[in-house]
Amino acid sequence: MTATIAYDRSVANFIDKLSATGHVTHKSYKKTSVTLHHNAGRFSHQGLLDVWKERPASAHFDIDAAGAVAQYVKVNEYAWAVGNVAGNQRSISIEMANATLGPGWTVAEVTWKNAARLAGWLFAKVIGERPSKSNLFYHHHWSATDCAGPHMEQLYGKVLAAAQEAYDHFKGSQPVSGSDTEPFPGASFFHAGKKSPVIEAMHHRLVAEDCNRYQSSANADVWGSGDVKSYAAWQKKLGFEGDDADGIPGKTSWDKLQVPNV
Template sequence: MTATIAYDRTVSNLIDELSATGHVTHRPYRKTSVTLHHNGGRLSHQGVLDVWRTRPASAHFDVDATGAVAQYVKVNEYAWAVGDTAGNRSTISIEMADATLAPGWTIAETTWKNAARLAGWHFAKVIGERPSKNNLFYHHHWSSTACAGPYMDKIYDKVLAAAQEAYDHFKDAHHIPGPVTEPFPGASFFHTGRKSPVIAAMHHRLVTEGCNRYQSNAAPDVWGPGDVKSYAAWQAKLGFTGDDANGTPGKTSWDKLHVPDV
């Protein structure tokens, strides 16, 4: 199954089901903007997919009436979304469920705020620029349509501010591999999955120090928990020495981390 984005909230995975419709172009492009749409209905994630089974259209994401997120198209691919070739190549499209139908086409606050948050994540993690009026668009930016609707037009400044707030949060945040299910230093914490004691202790150290000493642009799968590259990267960043090359923690690391015997 094709994986969804590494978002910090649950993302329902409908990528392969949308791909089966043929309504997506599996070719990667560099993304430089995010575009918001409305469903034109009070649709669930499955309801959106059902529409696209027969209508030659797609988008990367949908945010439903509760604020929950689903992904249909890989981020770097060409969704059939904005009615403009250049736009489909360069933008990440996010659909939103309507709260009411015509003529207002209102969208619930929880829906548009979660769409803005998702947009902010993409600006921080994919696009690499802060959201602005030059890169956060509605569908009608690209083609002749009223989408994302008159209500969303009225609150664009609020949407942009929410996306900018999310961008600032995600830009400053540092991913801590997990999950952490018990407080440090409980014994069972050291024996969850592939996580070694020194990885667990480093995790705790990063959390308690607010990640202030750990700065990295590496993708999470490069320094995720349990592998030697991860261990070596964390060791170097935190200034540890005296450990075996195979990732076995040496005395210096144990002393610095104050790891208890378990």
């Protein structure tokens, strides 16, 4: 069975069941945004699957009326969700069950808050950018529709704030394994997802003291503004792989950047 995401809460697995319909496009794309939808109905996870069995539509996730999460499509794959090819390629779609039907199409607080929390996790673990107005969308961003409904339209500011809070939690609260958990100068000032004075100071020191040496030894062509993304790029160029290149300046990566292998 295809595995769901490694979320810190239970995720019901409908990936293979939806794939069995034959209308899931198993092609990977780089994801750069999250798009929120409403069900236009008060569906259970199974009820939504039953709808998608009858017509070629899908989303990566659904949040039901109780706030529970289900996954239907692998996060890097194409979902038939936003009515726009580029949007389906680049965005991860999250459906939300309605609490009431039209014209209000309300969504329960527990539903949209859990959708925002999941979005924060996806931005932290998959996309690598902090949620903002430029990458957290409602369905109508991509095509002519009222989705995610008038109720959610009024709540967008709260949804974005909740997604940002979740992102900061997932980037900042999880310790880095191994010796990277050891304290190092300025570590307490680091807050993941935002500019760090530690990274910024390191960046300026590297440039000022020995730019050519550091660039050549790490084969580096990225000089960022001291943010998490540019730090993660340095980690990758210095041999960090997978989740180890997380943009978090632990002691091991700090030391390695100061004295890179030549």
